[in-house]
Amino acid sequence: MQEPLRSVTQSELRYSPDRDLGKRGVGYWAFYLHRASGLVLSLYLLAHLGFLSALYRGPEAYNAFVAIVSQRGMLFMDVLLAAAAIYHAFNGLRVSAVGFGLGVKRQLLWFWVAFGLGLVALAAFSVRLLGGG
DSSP states (O other): OOOOOOOOOHHHHHOOGGGOSSSSOHHHHHHHHHHHHHHHHHHHHHHHHHHHGGGTTOHHHHHHHHHHHTSHHHHHHHHHHHHHHHHHHHHHHHHHHHHTTSSGGGHHHHHHHHHHHHHHHHHHHHHHHTTOO
């Protein structure tokens, strides 16, 4: 015989100890990180078009620009940009798969798999960019 249904309190719906990241679920943070990384990439695209204008000002201007962006601090900014791009790409694949009905019941697992793969890709990119390989 089936158990009778009981009402669920609002706090039971909101809180889950295995997903507590500041009392918000992983899905909440995945959503907002995806939005934030998309915004960063969009703003970078606009800035990138402005950076390319150095090509129109001649080889001296372009070489001066390359000297600036080749500094260690600017390379660190490239790593942050790569982190946004990699996270956005891997999480976008996860969101697309869930949209097609694949892995819907295991969204949390697939988020952490995508996040882990993103960290591995970011580590490989960082080592390569910063001169370790």
